[in-house]
Amino acid sequence: MPNQQPHDELASIARWFTGNGAIASIEPLGNGNVNDTFLVQHGDGVDQRFVMQRINTTVFTRPDEVMHNLVQVSQHIERKLSQEIASPGQRLWEMPRVIPLHFSEGHWVEAEGSFWRGISYIGAAVSIEVVSSLKQAYEVGYGLGMFHQLIADLPSHQLRDTLEGFHITPAYLRDYDAVSESSSTTPSRVEAHCHRFIAERAPWASVLEDAKHAGDLKLRPIHGDPKVNNLMMDAETGKAIALVDLDTVKPGLVHYDIGDCLRSGCNPLGEETREPEAVVFDLERCEAILSGYLETAGTTLSEADHRYLFDAIRLIPYELGLRFFTDHLRGNTYFKADRAGHNLDRALVQFALTASIEAQEHEIRQLLDQLR
Numbered sequence: 001m002p003n004q005q006p007h008d009e010l011a012s013i014a015r016w017f018t019g020n021g022a023i024a025s026i027e028p029l030g031n032g033n034v035n036d037t038f039l040v041q042h043g044d045g046v047d048q049r050f051v052m053q054r055i056n057t058t059v060f061t062r063p064d065e066v067m068h069n070l071v072q073v074s075q076h077i078e079r080k081l082s083q084e085i086a087s088p089g090q091r092l093w094e095m096p097r098v099i100p101l102h103f104s105e106g107h108w109v110e111a112e113g114s115f116w117r118g119i120s121y122i123g124a125a126v127s128i129e130v131v132s133s134l135k136q137a138y139e140v141g142y143g144l145g146m147f148h149q150l151i152a153d154l155p156s157h158q159l160r161d162t163l164e165g166f167h168i169t170p171a172y173l174r175d176y177d178a179v180s181e182s183s184s185t186t187p188s189r190v191e192a193h194c195h196r197f198i199a200e201r202a203p204w205a206s207v208l209e210d211a212k213h214a215g216d217l218k219l220r221p222i223h224g225d226p227k228v229n230n231l232m233m234d235a236e237t238g239k240a241i242a243l244v245d246l247d248t249v250k251p252g253l254v255h256y257d258i259g260d261c262l263r264s265g266c267n268p269l270g271e272e273t274r275e276p277e278a279v280v281f282d283l284e285r286c287e288a289i290l291s292g293y294l295e296t297a298g299t300t301l302s303e304a305d306h307r308y309l310f311d312a313i314r315l316i317p318y319e320l321g322l323r324f325f326t327d328h329l330r331g332n333t334y335f336k337a338d339r340a341g342h343n344l345d346r347a348l349v350q351f352a353l354t355a356s357i358e359a360q361e362h363e364i365r366q367l368l369d370q371l372r
Contacts, residue, residue: 003264010038014052016109016330018042018120019102021039022302026052030127030229035247037119039121049121050099052217054114059334060247063115069106069249071098071223076154078167092234093146094122094242124243125232130270133239137285140265141292143231143240144223148254148297151221156251163248163308166224167256169319173198176326190344194325199352200320207311208255222257226246227264227271255308258293259316265289267353283363288315290371309368314357321350 008156010022021042029039029051036054040244055063098107099118108117133139165171176198187195211217223230225248264271266285269278294301327334327346337343357364 001144008056010052010305011168012030013109013111014042014118016101016103016111016116017050017099018078019037031171039088040118049123051096051119051120052116056109056118057115062160062162063108065162066247067117069162070246071107072158072260073151073154073246074098077150080150084129089337091239092241093150093230096120096122096244096246098123099121101367102281107264112121113196120230121331122244124235124316125241126231126235127232127244129229129287130268131228131285132266134284134288134305135319136233137265137288138292139233139238139240140228140261141289141294142296143243143292144226144257145296146240146260147223147226147243147292148257148293148300152297152300154221155220156221158250159249161250163224163250165320166250167252167316168209170209170313170320172319172326173202173205173320176322176329179326179329190348191325191329194344194347194351197354198322198325201354203316205318206306208253208315211304212261216300217253217255217308219251220254222250222252222254224250224256225254226257226261228262230263247270248304253312255312256316258309259312260320261293261319262286262289262313263317263350267349269349271346271349274345276345276352279349279352279356281340281353281360283360283367287362287367287371290367306368306372310361314354314361317350317353317357321347321354324350 009206010026014023015323019042024041024043027039029037035056038052039049040052041049055066057063058065065067074095074097079093081093097120099120100107102320108115109118180195208217212219222322223243223246225242225245228244230245231240232244233239234241266282267279267288268282268285269275323366324335324343328341328343328347332343335343335346
C-alpha cells in the first residue's frame with residue numbers, strides 16, 4: 001500500500017510539485033476506494049498545503065487522459081467563475097486546481113513506479129460521509145447542480161472517455177455473467193440471494209442505454225462519481241463550495257450523476273453499514289437533494305431528461321451493487337476491501353436500497369412531478 005511508503009520516498013515525490021523546500025508533513029487524506037491520497041504541508045503556514053494523489057492505473061489505464069480532462073474542466077470552470085460578477089451575499093464556489101510540476105513542464109509525474117499528481121487543497125471545508133440533515137441534503141443537491149450548470153456549455157467532445165463502459169449497466173452485467181460462469185464454488189445463501197436479485201432485474205437494466213441509443217438522452221460532461229463525500233462544505237456556513245475527485249469526469253448522461261448522488265445521499269445508514277436489512281431510501285432527503293439540484297441546474301434538463309429520472313434513481317444503486325458483487329466473486333481486485341466479505345456486504349446494502357426505491361416508486365414519481 002502506498003500509504004505505507006517511507007516518508008522520505010513520499011517527500012521526494014512531493015518536491016516535484018513544491019521545489020526543494022522543506023516538507024513539514026504528509027498525511028493520508030480521505031477514504032477513497034480507488035486512489036491513494038495524501039495531504040502535504042510544506043513551508044510554514046496552512047496555505048502551503050496541497051493534495052498529492054497516486055492514481056490507480058489498474059483502474060485508470062490512461063492517466064494522461066484523466067489529467068487532460070481534469071485540466072479541461074478546471075480551466076473551463078475557472079473561466080466561467082471569473083466572468084461572473086459577484087453580488088453581495090453570493091456564495092463562494094471553488095474549483096480544485098491542477099498544480100504544475102516545479103522542475104519541468106506538465107501536471108503529473110511518474111515516480112516510484114506510479115503516476116502522481118498534485119491538486120490544490122480547499123481549506124476551511126469539510127466533507128461528510130452520511131447526510132445527517134435536510135439542510136445538508138439540500139446543499140449536496142445544490143453542489144452537484146452548480147457543477148452541472150458550470151460545465152453545461154463545455155463541449156463533451158473535448159473530454160476523453162477515460163473509463164470506457166463506466167456506468168454502462170449492460171456491460172457490467174456481461175462482466176458479472178462471465179465471472180459467475182467461471183466460478184466453480186457453490187454460492188452461499190447470501191450469494192444466492194444476490195444472484196437472484198440481479199437476475200430478476202437484468203431485463204430492465206439497459207433502460208438508460210436504450211434511451212441514449214434512441215436519441216432521447218444526450219451525452220454531456222459529467223462528474224461520474226458525485227457521492228456525498230466528494231462535496232466539500234464550508235466549515236463555518238455548511239454550504240456546498242466545491243465538488244472534488246474529478247478523475248471520473250467524462251462524457252456521459254447526467255442521469256448517472258443524479259442517480260449516484262441520490263443513492264449516496266438518501267441512505268441514512270451509509271454505504272458501509274453492516275445492517276442491510278435496515279437500509280431505506282429516505283424520501284425527505286431525496287426531496288431536499290432534488291430541490292437543491294433543480295434550483296441550480298433545472299434549466300439544463302430537457303423533457304426527456306425528466307422522464308428518465310426515476311429510472312436513474314433506481315438503476316444506479318442496482319448497478320453499484322452489481323459491481324460490488326462481481327468484484328467479490330472475482331476476489332476484490334477493483335474496490336479496496338478491508339475484510340473478508342466486505343464487497344459482498346456493500347452489494348447487499350445497494351440491493352436493499354434498490355428494493356426500497358422500488359417499494360416507493362409511486363411516491364418518488366409523484367415527488368419528481370411536483371418539483372418540476
